[in-house]
Amino acid sequence: MLTCMDLRQLQNFVAVAAAGTVTGAANALGLAPASVSEQVRRLEHSLGVALFERTPRGMRLTDAGATLLTRARGLLDHADEVRRAVTGGRRRVRIGALEMLAAIRLPAVLRRLSARRPDLDVDVRPLTRQSLLAEVAGGTLDAALLLDLGERVGGLGFTPPADLDHLDVGEVRLWLVAAPGGAREPLLVSPSGCSIRLAADQVLGTRLPRRELTSIATAREWAKQGMGSALLPDFAVDPDLASGALVPLDPESGQAPELALRLVWLRGREPALRDVLYAMSA
């Protein structure tokens, strides 16, 4: 036990925990599986604790492993921060956002961030919610901006793949709209999996007759042509509401809650990252 806890070992450990397999982690790290396996074993031996249960399908974290995982991430973050502090390197933050938000709502958020923290380099990548969550869980992304509902991550109807922390940085209002004088049915919905579709399922239930279209924009156009009603986010329908091409259907009380513009990240990341993320809120 003379040799203790190398940062590289921790990096390997985190990679294995994220990938769930030694092989996957080795690929991600550009190493051979044998090397990663040995490093993990060495780490376990130096700590005197089993970090993984070996199964023929991969590696499952033990309790001690789970304990170490969050702390190891924090320590690696800390090390990174130290390195940056002394090299004067700028901090690079990798943020992902739902494609639908990237164009409309993201710029204002990023403007706030760069005004308050001009010392940052921000990478932005538009992705699907699944990819966002996977990359945040895997550490490829520092945080993700998506739509959600309620107090807990996943309230909109998806299940986060890891223990995520969150912060709401804005709101998105939903409008149930139709063309003036047009049909109110069916409910025109976007493809299953789309956040707005999840919101429609959550808010309006699934009993209404519905027609699935390929995108929010398509649903809006169909609605404008009187083909039914649609539950759409403010940024998609504001112009049409202003011009009168679409009119809000008087929702029953409480039928149109606001979605949260929600920033999520892996719980336990360094405090410095949290500060950065909080600088994105209004």
Added chain:
Amino acid sequence: MLTCMDLRQLQNFVAVAAAGTVTGAANALGLAPASVSEQVRRLEHSLGVALFERTPRGMRLTDAGATLLTRARGLLDHADEVRRAVTGGRRRVRIGALEMLAAIRLPAVLRRLSARRPDLDVDVRPLTRQSLLAEVAGGTLDAALLLDLGERVGGLGFTPPADLDHLDVGEVRLWLVAAPGGAREPLLVSPSGCSIRLAADQVLGTRLPRRELTSIATAREWAKQGMGSALLPDFAVDPDLASGALVPLDPESGQAPELALRLVWLRGREPALRDVLYAMSA
């Protein structure tokens, strides 16, 4: 720059910074000077920054080195905490105290600490103020309990060897005493360097006729025998005040301020350590 910041390198770096020489650090670490030198050079190269100025008398920190030093300590502390969290190892805290405090005032402080934080193993070492400060600066001691005056560390008249944080955990009242009916002069003082002597110099000035004795206890005994007056801490004279063997001389207003029972530690140590230390305050 493929290989980045090994914890062991940071340990070496901190040791060199503390010792001021590679040789000293090597002795402290149980390594050969050549090894330590190479590690430091490797670290500098991997960071792309010069950490030390090489002088023929030793190593002097550069600005970047000073920046790294505090953060490296913090990171090493963090790593230690992570290791403890997963191995379930108990935390060991090394505390030093002025010899004169160890017997009388330290037990109550430690009782508070172990009542609030039973998960700790506390090492206590009685030392002189010089040793205390040196060991805290060098990292051999986590914190030191000593006497001080005013808002800043060193207000009693010594200069701290590093950037120290502090917390006052109690007070020590000073009494200017003499035997009833005995002489009031000279002022009987303890050896220069002793905290109580510093306090006497600070509070009473140096104009009074004075006689230097070998210890506080000696000064008290001389005072009891009517050989002069002495400025003594409460814990040394309480019994004699109670019995009437010594009586307080009415000090001019504000002449007998209270000393602070002060806990000092190296600024930048991990937050977890701070929590421990705060648990020692009243």
Added chain:
DNA sequence: AGAGGGCATTCGGGAAAACCGTATGCTGAC
């Protein structure tokens, strides 16, 4: 049931790094 694929691990070897003891060059002190 049997073959095949994905998995972690073991093994042997080669490259890199850590470490040591010694030797060298430097500077300030005596």
Added chain:
DNA sequence: GTCAGCATACGGTTTTCCCGAATGCCCTCT
């Protein structure tokens, strides 16, 4: 001017790191 103390360069040994190939395991698909 010599000497002590310092950092460092050098050659050699031990340890670590990493790889490719081979092994054994278990699940799955046929």
